[in-house]
Amino acid sequence: MDFKQFLTVLRRRWTSIVTIILLALGVSAAITFTRTPMYESKTQIFLTVDVRDTTDAYAALLFASNRAASYATVVKSTELAERVIDQLDLDMTPEQLASRIDAEVVESTSLIQITVKDENPRDAQTIADVTTEEFTSYVAGLETPGGSTDESQIRAQITDKASYNASQVSPDVVLNLVVAALIGILLGIGLAVAREILDRTIRTADHVAELTESPVLASIGFDGDIRSAPLLTDLGGFAARTEAFRLLRTNLQFIDLDHQPRCLVITSAVPGEGKTMTSTNLAVALAQTGRNTLIIDADLRRPRVASTLGLDPAIGLTTALVGKTEIHDAIQVHEASGLHVLASGAKPPNPTEILQSKITHDLIRRLRSSYDMVIIDAPPLLPVADASVLAKLADGVIIVVRHAKTTKDQVNEAINRLNQVGARLYGVVVNMVAKRAIGSYYYYYYEETSPSGRSGKSDAKAPAGSGRRRA
Template structure:
């Protein structure tokens, strides 16, 4: 991980870190409040020898320094504790009392410190003083040679036991400070561990690694209105989500540029990632860009596209594959340049139908009739339908839901495509956050670029095409007649000037920019103004 990765983790998971710190502080506070206060009293002893001349005194000092370490060990022994308990006539056990006594030697000296800790300040002082007095007698007893009455070494009390004024434990400031440091370390550690174990796709780098460097074609930002308004036709043309699909349209145009008719499968790893809404809106965006588009609803298990457009679902792919209706009769018009072939009745064997020769002929005919054919198929991992159709198409567009789809799932979906020889053309991130801070690096657009409301000219009420359901609605045998989108021999009328037809051999290649329809507000502005030969604008008086 790089430094920016750690910074991103801290910004994303600061709540987890804060909760961990608060829990650590709460635990330290509870421990501090429930711990019994302990008081400590200290007495000091001086160990010396009884030599008189200087030389003997020096040697005696060295002897005392060697002895004093042994004395410190004796003070904390059970024998000393037993003698102190007998002196005080206390029923405390020697082992328990020994645990309360500590002895330390001041470095390079013959000074010995005795400390006793107890829950009572007065008792701590009494125990300390008694221990010091008993020990001086104990040293004399130990150091007196047999047959003599005086010992060459003696221990003298220099500082009597002190009266403790405040408890030595617990220490609230120290405990809370340690809890704060440990809570921060623990919180950051948990955050980094969770980030390491979390394999959900949250950044472009995660997606690139999971797809094997497949190009990222677009990032569709999250819009809470999507469940009620899934199609672009119900959104403002300058909304961030609409702009994201325009960017996706531009990137899709550079896929398989040498192919006359391009067939792309739109799929995902698992259900609930937004593949159907992405396919529908990409079809509308390509149609708005001047291309003829057919959306084939090949998700025969859970079809959704027909419901989004509000068209007839009973005639479509399955009825064409079974030979009950022809290709043209199953096509329903969404807009003058966009058509839909519904899924039709749900068959008992979707996979067998989709890999049949009839399906191959259907895609071949659709390729000849339309600039783009988008095939909405089931997810890759639960069933094999998507992989079967992807092998027959030019490739697959994989929709990945931000912060939900895992890298393992994406890798498994890519492997499923590669196993049948299908090509992953690119990925589309759906429901990405609108701000960079939300994902560390950010996807999509978190801003809009709509025109100033004061400069917008009212749109004309006629001539708009998006969202109209004109033409034929296939309704089984003997269905109603009408105009078909993209049908051979019956080109649809372009509401922005002349009939629309596909590119023919020998003609200059069309581009989306060349055939981009004039937006209603641009038409109104063109009607309102004209240009004099001298370059000045003047109102147009008539058309």
């Protein structure tokens, strides 16, 4: 993953990163603001050695420095804590008091700095005062031999009295929140990168390029109004979905300049990718240019083309195949676009056998010769073999994948099935693309122009009528 891809991952998954950061800040804030504020008081003690001879001064200094390390530990001793508790009548155990006292030796000196923490700043100062006083007398007792009347050679003198600090030292709100934010950023970025590495769904044109040399012919953005306005005839001429299908229509003209496709199978790897809506709107877009276009609903298991166009689904392909109606009577016309439609007809018990039959092959060949373009809406490739059967009859196949839902493994298996029957994959249409991800797909763009040089776009808006039978 290079730096550009890393930035793309951050942009794509910024919501999860922000969520982790906010979660980390929330946990830190909860812990910080529920803890009891602590205040501290500091005092300092200087250890000296009583020497008469100046030649012994250096040795005395080393001796005092070595002793200072030992006495820093004594400050936290149980016996000294008991003395302070008795002196102040504190309601705590020696161990509890010792845990609030800290002592350290100032580097290269015989100075001991004592720090006392407490919930109350004034109590912290008082405890620090008494601790230093008890410590100085305690040192004198330790350094005086038992029963001896001699004075101790080591003396502990208070150089800095216990300080008073009204500002809490813990918890440190700012520090805790900054650390939490940094941890949240690292965890969020790590999670985003991990999800990207483990994510097997199709999200960019590069993902498609990993699976096939066929191009991404178009990316169709997610449209929340697709249920109420499923067809291009329900939209304005400059709607984003309209432009996407115009682009798909135009790109089809440049797939094979020597052999222009006249029969296309549109399918998907698995159900729910939007292949019926794609095939229907592509057929509408082709019909709007004046091309004699027919769409065949060959999904005999879950037919939806007729209902999408507002036409009668009962009469169509199967009724013509069994001879209940003539083919020209089974074809309906969508009035708003002029598209010819061959619905699925009655659902048969053996769809694959019907599509494999010679009569079906002959029928599609006849229809192909009668129209400028025939679009076949086929079932998904992976669940059933129907699409593979139909793919052999067409010039090529377009696979519809759903952005961030269809996996690479599913698309790869679908392409393998097409290769097994010798079908040609013209390209891929990525459907339901989030707005922020539209730029992740790159495809050929050719501006449609009329003979006058103006853009061949129309802003006509017509409702999808119920249609009429072809005369």
